[in-house]
Amino acid sequence: MNIVSYLVKRFLRFDKEQPFIFLSALLAFSGIALGVMVLIIAMALMNGFDNEFKKKLTVMNYPMTIQPKFYATCDEALVEDLRKKFPDLSFSPYINSAILSRKGDLMEGGYLFGVDFAQEAKVNAVVAAGLKNGTPKGFDVMVGKALKEEYSLSQNEKLTYVFTQMEPGGLALTPKIKRFKVVSTFDSGLSAYDKGFSYTSIDALQRVLGIPSYLYDGIHVYSPNPEADIKRVASYLPDTVSIRGWWEDNGNFFAALKMEKMSLFIVLMLIILIAAINIISSLLMTVMNRRSEIALLISLGASKQEVKKVFLILGIVIGVLGIATGAVFGFIGMWVLGTFDIISLPADVYPTSTLPLDLSAVDFFSIIVGAFVIVLLSSWYPAKKASEVDVLTVLRNE
Secondary structure (H helix, E strand, C coil), rough: HHHHHHHHHHHHCCCCCHHHHHHHHHHHHHHHHHHHHHHHHHHHHHHHHHHHHHHHHHHHCCCCCEEEECCCCHHHHHHHHHHCCCCCCCCEEEEEEEEEEEEEEEEEEEEEECCCCHHHHHCCCCHHHHHHHCCCCCCEEEEEEEHHHHCCCCCCEEEEEEEEEEECCCCEEEEEEEEEEEEEEECCCCHHHHHHHHEEEEHHHHHHHHCCCCCEEEEECCCCCHHHHHHHHHHHHHCCEEEEEEEEHHHHHHHHHHHHHHHHHHHHHHHHHHHHHHHHHHHHHHHCCCHHHHHHHHHCCHHHHHHHHHHHHHHHHHHHHHHHHHHHHHHHHHHHHHHHHCCCCCCCCCCCCCCCCCCCCCHHHHHHHHHHHHHHHHHHHHHHHHHHHHHHHHHHHH
16 A cells, blocks of 8 residues: 555544544534635625626616717718618617706705607616606606605606706796606616616607707717627727716726625635645644654655655645635525525615525635645645654654
């Protein structure tokens, strides 16, 4: 039998005379398994929440938006030109105004968008779903579910909007006020958007704001692959307008999420590092208690490389078993958290009550490789010390 594999199996057994060595190895195994399990679940949660936020933000933040520069405007000619040039994309011109919605003593700030609902339905799935309840025409309006519930609005009830645009009134300027009939409701899943956004017909808002029918504040653009299409659309646009992707408007938010994910990964990796210290102590205790056996093996012909390999493999076996066990329990934990309603999530923020979990292959292999490197480094020093045992001194004293 190979001397290395024989000694590894022998040193892994429970020693009644030295139970603390086995206990230390068991603690190292448990610590690594726990660290890997927690890391897998934590990274899956971070990815899951990241993806959920992206889905929510792309619901009401359009894939791409074309906006005029400075005091320029978008016109009907530009919209028609873009539709001919890019038939694979959908374009929905809009105008908007900052408003205050009011009912009784209740008020909410937000934006009122004037859109062509036939075109808007092609770029906004939430608005398209809301049109099933009715299509606003004239001075009708589509409001968010959260706003409708807050105001206790009923179908076809009038809702007052106060515009920031001023108009002469007596001896002073007063804000424009217009009442719109609530005919439909949309539900984005995010209460902030539901309260802040309202939609009416584009001709109605143009009449209120005094904007010509052929001018727009911007153009919403739908693309299944906006990060690639934004370049070709931008190259075709005139200098009077610019185009932005939804990810550019939320860059700081996702940068913060990425930094938080990286920080969490480093902090949780320290759990594995702390557990690896138990591997060092366990192997060093084994070396100290097996000094006479090591010296005898070397004197009988075993090489120092073989002795070094014994303790290196011993530490790797403990660590790899811990990593494998942690990975298995990590996936089990993900399945339990994703299947059962153990932790309830607010319904106005997330479309599901269970935790969103999504472990990427990159994160999984980063965890496994990082843990293995820590285990390998932790096993190397005790193995080196075992190969440096002074044979003559040990045998003379023993």
